[in-house]
Amino acid sequence: MAQRSPVSGPYVTLQRRTWAELSDATEIDLDEATLATLRGIGDPTSGLDIEEVYRPLCQLLHLYMVNTGRLYAQNNEFLHLDVRRTPFVIGVAGSVAVGKSTVSRVLQELLRRAPGEPKVDLITTDGFLYPNAELERRGLLERKGFPESYNRRALLKFVMDVKSGEPRVAAPVYSHMVYDIVEDDQIIVESPDILIIEGLNVLQPARVEADGTHGLTVSDFFDFSVFVDADETHIKEWFLNRFMELRRTAFTDERSYFKPYTELSDDEALEMGSTVWETINGPNLRQNVAPTRERATAILVKGSDHMVDSIRIRKV
Numbered sequence: 292m293a294q295r296s297p298v299s300g301p302y303v304t305l306q307r308r309t310w311a312e313l314s315d316a317t318e319i320d321l322d323e324a325t326l327a328t329l330r331g332i333g334d335p336t337s338g339l340d341i342e343e344v345y346r347p348l349c350q351l352l353h354l355y356m357v358n359t360g361r362l363y364a365q366n367n368e369f370l371h372l373d374v375r376r377t378p379f380v381i382g383v384a385g386s387v388a389v390g391k392s393t394v395s396r397v398l399q400e401l402l403r404r405a406p407g408e409p410k411v412d413l414i415t416t417d418g419f420l421y422p423n424a425e426l427e428r429r430g431l432l433e434r435k436g437f438p439e440s441y442n443r444r445a446l447l448k449f450v451m452d453v454k455s456g457e458p459r460v461a462a463p464v465y466s467h468m469v470y471d472i473v474e475d476d477q478i479i480v481e482s483p484d485i486l487i488i489e490g491l492n493v494l495q496p497a498r499v500e501a502d503g504t505h506g507l508t509v510s511d512f513f514d515f516s517v518f519v520d521a522d523e524t525h526i527k528e529w530f531l532n533r534f535m536e537l538r539r540t541a542f543t544d545e546r547s548y549f550k551p552y553t554e555l556s557d558d559e560a561l562e563m564g565s566t567v568w569e570t571i572n573g574p575n576l577r578q579n580v581a582p583t584r585e586r587a588t589a590i591l592v593k594g595s596d597h598m599v600d601s602i603r604i605r606k607v
């Protein structure tokens with residue numbers, strides 16, 4: 292019988308080993324070569340993680356997909372509605388540098404391999420950041436990643452359009468290289484079976500409108516959500532390690548906004564990275580991101596080595 296912590300509110304907390312034992316789906320697998328293409332910088336996600344963490348997660352997701360689809364079909368039958376198929380939407384939230392991209396890409400790849408080979412699209416919410424010029428106009432250049440730095444109305448419309456079964460929905464694109472929105476680019480989402488939406492703030496509650504009402508928010512359209520969690524001390528370390536690695540790689544590109552950082556000494560660069568964490572990403576994690584954790588369906592709790600130690604799943 293699985294060991295469960297007695298008091299965890301609406302969640303059941305399972306240690307990694309207990310969680311792993313829930314799965315009997317040996318067909319959910321990823322080869323090492325594919326996995327290597329999915330890992331973010333400094334992220335050690337391994338074949339063992341696929342087996343012990345992602346297999347049970349995919350099985351649980353399968354249950355949600357089957358039953359959500361059934362409810363949707365029966366609801367529409369009851370209402371005599373002849374509506375279009377709607378994608379199953381999964382939100383992936385968590386701090387800067389916690390490893391959301393790896394989690395999202397691994398899930399995308401595993402779900403693609405499920406029976407029926409569903410079409411699984413993935414978008415990141417950074418495309419909905421305001422362009423730097425607009426952030427500057429709003430006095431938000433030092434607040435990139437905070438909820439107010441996003442065009443939340445456009446993001447909500449995007450998710451509603453996809454969820455309403457619109458056959459072709461466009462999303463803007465952000466470039467880490469130029470540190471800005473790429474004006475002439477867009478991502479087209481075309482009738483996926485599953486859409487993964489990854490971003491710092493995807494679990495933010497709805498804002499209070501001027502008339503005192505609460506509007507809708509993107510997570511109202513999620514069928515499942517994952518929060519990637521870790522202690523801030525570890526995340527800051529991962530952020531700094533990645534920053535130092537990027538200095539040796541992506542930042543050396545002439546087009547990189549961060550090119551000047553390559554001319555700093557290691558100590559100066561560490562100091563700079565630390566300041567970015569302490570003034571932007573850390574406060575955003577504490578004030579905005581971490582408080583949304585308990586809105587997720589599943590919480591993956593990572594230890595200092597990036598390994599998922601325990602998993603919390605909503606039970607009610």
Ligand SMILES: Nc1ncnc2c1ncn2[C@@H]1O[C@H](COP(=O)(O)OP(=O)(O)O)[C@@H](O)[C@H]1O
Nearest residue numbers: 331332386387388389390391392393467468541
């Ligand atoms: N300055 C940067 N230059 C290039 N790539 C970056 C930079 N910052 C972050 N990235 C990449 O962008 C992606 C998203 O990063 P982030 O928002 O920190 O989320 P996470 O680390 O949780 O996936 C990651 O794949 C990361 O490696």
Ligand SMILES: CC(C)(COP(=O)(O)O)[C@@H](O)C(=O)NCCC(=O)O
Nearest residue numbers: 387415416417435436489490491571
């Ligand atoms: C682009 C991000 C805001 C993350 O966006 P997301 O896709 O999570 O919405 C973040 O990765 C980032 O680069 N923050 C920048 C902090 C700064 O250096 O100003």
